[in-house]
Amino acid sequence: MFSRYKKSGTEKPAGKVVGPKVAKVVEKPVAAARAEPANLRKADAPAKAAPADKEKKRKERLSEIKVQLHQRLLDSLNLSALENASEKELKAEISAIATEALEEMSIVLNREERTQLNQELYDEVTGLGPFEPLLRDDTVNDILVNGPHQVFVERNGKLELTDVTFKDEKHLLRIIDKIVSAVGRRVDESNPYVDARLADGSRFNAMVPPIAVDGSLVSIRKFKKEKLSIDDLIRFGAFTEEMAAYLQAAVATRLNIIVSGGTGSGKTTTLNALSSFIDDSERILTIEDTAELQLQQTHVGRMESRPPNVEGKGAVTQRDCLRNALRMRPDRIIVGETRGEEVIDMLQAMNTGHDGSMTTIHANSARDAVSRLENMIAMAGIEMPIKAVRGQIASAVNLIVQASRLQDGSRRMVSITEITGMEGEVISMQEVFRFQRVGLTPDNKIIGHFTATGVRSHFSERFRLWGYDLPPEIFEPVEG
Numbered sequence: 001m002f003s004r005y006k007k008s009g010t011e012k013p014a015g016k017v018v019g020p021k022v023a024k025v026v027e028k029p030v031a032a033a034r035a036e037p038a039n040l041r042k043a044d045a046p047a048k049a050a051p052a053d054k055e056k057k058r059k060e061r062l063s064e065i066k067v068q069l070h071q072r073l074l075d076s077l078n079l080s081a082l083e084n085a086s087e088k089e090l091k092a093e094i095s096a097i098a099t100e101a102l103e104e105m106s107i108v109l110n111r112e113e114r115t116q117l118n119q120e121l122y123d124e125v126t127g128l129g130p131f132e133p134l135l136r137d138d139t140v141n142d143i144l145v146n147g148p149h150q151v152f153v154e155r156n157g158k159l160e161l162t163d164v165t166f167k168d169e170k171h172l173l174r175i176i177d178k179i180v181s182a183v184g185r186r187v188d189e190s191n192p193y194v195d196a197r198l199a200d201g202s203r204f205n206a207m208v209p210p211i212a213v214d215g216s217l218v219s220i221r222k223f224k225k226e227k228l229s230i231d232d233l234i235r236f237g238a239f240t241e242e243m244a245a246y247l248q249a250a251v252a253t254r255l256n257i258i259v260s261g262g263t264g265s266g267k268t269t270t271l272n273a274l275s276s277f278i279d280d281s282e283r284i285l286t287i288e289d290t291a292e293l294q295l296q297q298t299h300v301g302r303m304e305s306r307p308p309n310v311e312g313k314g315a316v317t318q319r320d321c322l323r324n325a326l327r328m329r330p331d332r333i334i335v336g337e338t339r340g341e342e343v344i345d346m347l348q349a350m351n352t353g354h355d356g357s358m359t360t361i362h363a364n365s366a367r368d369a370v371s372r373l374e375n376m377i378a379m380a381g382i383e384m385p386i387k388a389v390r391g392q393i394a395s396a397v398n399l400i401v402q403a404s405r406l407q408d409g410s411r412r413m414v415s416i417t418e419i420t421g422m423e424g425e426v427i428s429m430q431e432v433f434r435f436q437r438v439g440l441t442p443d444n445k446i447i448g449h450f451t452a453t454g455v456r457s458h459f460s461e462r463f464r465l466w467g468y469d470l471p472p473e474i475f476e477p478v479e480g
């Protein structure tokens with residue numbers, strides 16, 4: 001059965017049969033526990049410790065068996081035929097080989113263990129091993145690995161330690177290598193860190209030893225096929241309908257917008273959602289280090305920068321893309337995240353006819369975002385008096401939208417701030433909407449509400465002239 005996936009001559013796979021050893025390995029902890037002096041334990045301790053011990057033992061046993069079976073599968077399977085195999089065929093074949101091997105090793109597993117083992121073997125052969133169940137789990141946003149034995153995930157804005165582990169550093173490195181070699185990159189001692197994109201679009205970064213001290217560090221930002229829409233974000237409490245109406249007017253009337261926020265605060269998600277307000281007739285160019293944005297418009301040109309190759313050549317920076325983009329007749333330019341020298345070209349683009357452009361910045365408040373811009377300009381080696389720098393920023397940027405992940409894990413648009421001009425050497429700003437915190441529930445959920453600050457929008461007249469006559473109630477503060 002399914003012999004076309006088997007290498008010829010491997011019916012009795014090469015390699016030692018090490019079945020009995022497995023059983024011995026897992027017996028050890030129990031034997032050791034029994035040998036413990038009785039006076040160190042509370043009278044009822046053994047009974048209580050048992051289920052956790054048993055579960056741990058079961059996991060260790062499964063993990064040992066899996067490693068052995070995986071090697072055996074690699075020996076037995078005709079890897080070139082795998083590409084054309086259907087999932088069903090391959091699963092059946094894996095299950096057949098595993099059954100054969102388990103019999104030879106005299107290992108008996110219950111039904112649940114076998115199903116789990118077969119799934120893990122399938123993931124190991126075709127995919128990214130222990131990462132697979134986490135990649136399949138839609139509730140997981142981020143996967144963060146600190147060495148082979150510690151895998152965290154982020155769900156609902158909160159980090160959780162999982163029981164997913166890799167066998168050892170070698171196993172983890174093998175999976176990392178599988179990911180990066182699929183995109184033609186390399187990671188090793190001489191190139192110890194790398195960015196890549198998984199086949200499903202997820203953003204991937206790895207840093208390996210010796211730079212990563214306790215084993216490889218991996219961060220994966222899962223790609224969401226269904227990006228959160230404006231309606232979703234309103235429903236999740238990220239902002240209100242009133243704020244959405246204001247943002248719609250801001251985008252449609254071509255204000256230049258910066259989405260500011262900390263790491264994982266929802267900047268890219270917000271930028272993506274805001275882009276839905278752009279008219280379908282416009283030509284939009286997007287520039288990113290890792291393509292994450294998914295614009296719904298018809299006329300979209302996407303660019304992704306490229307790091308240098310191992311000889312240090314061939315880099316195409318965001319700045320290169322941006323300069324080229326200016327020759328490509330865009331109506332709007334969207335830069336995924338401004339973090340370096342491209343800031344100059346971004347501000348210039350915003351100032352010179354590509355109004356309605358948008359980007360994100362890593363900063364903790366609107367003021368902070370402006371300081372970050374100033375710093376980036378200084379770091380790019382532009383020597384301009386600070387007043388001139390600020391003048392450039394003030395005339396380029398119209399709106400700063402602050403995204404934040406609050407301590408209870410919720411992600412909210414905590415502030416919308418307009419840049420209104422310059423007063424002396426200072427950029428003047430006014431906050432139009434904000435999230436007002438009022439307290440904390442006993443289970444540490446943040447209590448608060450969104451409110452307008454009561455100021456009249458600096459852009460009211462512009463909105464009106466463009467046909468976005470926002471009702472004045474939108475700008476009235478909410479009592480509470």
Ligand SMILES: Nc1ncnc2c1ncn2[C@@H]1O[C@H](COP(=O)(O)OP(=O)(O)OP(=O)(O)O)[C@@H](O)[C@H]1O
Nearest residue numbers: 141224236238262263264265266267268269270411
């Ligand atoms: N308001 C929200 N409610 C629930 N989940 C959200 C919300 N905003 C964003 N997310 C989810 O949070 C995760 C991080 O969002 P996003 O990638 O937009 O953050 P980011 O600030 O761009 O992160 P980074 O700094 O790593 O680029 C994503 O999985 C996204 O789907």
Ligand SMILES: [Mg+2]
Nearest residue numbers: 267268269337
């Ligand atoms: Mg982002």
